[in-house]
Amino acid sequence: MSSRLRLLAPAELDVQQRALYAEITGGPRATGPQHFALTDAEGRLNGPFNAMLLSPELGRALQELGAAIRYRTCLTDRIRETAILVVAQAWDSAFERHAHERVGAAAGLTETELLALRDGRDPLLSDPAELAAWVFACALTSRSGALGEGEYDKARAALGERALFELSTLVGYYSTLALQLRVFAVPAPPS
Known part of the structure; x- marks a missing residue:
């Protein structure tokens, strides 16, 4: 089965989507070792991140929670x-x-x-x-x-x-x- 969502190219994003895209691709997930690619060869977001662009305000809150969980907890x-x-x-x-x-x-x-x-x-x-x-x-x-x-x-x-x-x-x-x-x-x- 192929994805039900079309991958959104950076050039077609609106202002809010571009801001969220920049937070995801320029935040802690993008720094340090890359164990999996955040974007494909055309710069489109992989995995759950593409869907977050559908609702930038909710997507921003969700990706911020994810960044906190991945990078700012006491968990090893x-x-x-x-x-x-x-x-x-x-x-x-x-x-x-x-x-x-x-x-x-x-x-x-x-x-x-x-x-x-x-x-x-x-x-x-x-x-x-x-x-x-x-x-x-x-x-x-x-x-x-x-x-x-x-x-x-x-x-x-x-x-x-x-x-x-x-x-x-x-x-x-x-x-x-x-x-x-x-x-x-x-x-x-x-x-």
């Missing part, structure tokens, strides 16, 4: 990428998987851990905080989305309340992106 890179890949598996999101397996590998997730996350299996994380974050993200993405008192207490003890807030926000944000990617049938870029 491995915890963040583990949780994102739990969401990608739960939603069967090819684009999130494509992008964040690359980021996860750069963050130190092993091929064995990445394969387990892709398959929805226990990645056998030895770090207690990473394991708690994986269990927490799995509980939030399960059909019930319920977190029992014991699970909450264990996660809070391992991660702290701030990290639980940030982690639950991350799971919600990436679930939103996965839903939008599914609605608009956005494929993963060719490998």
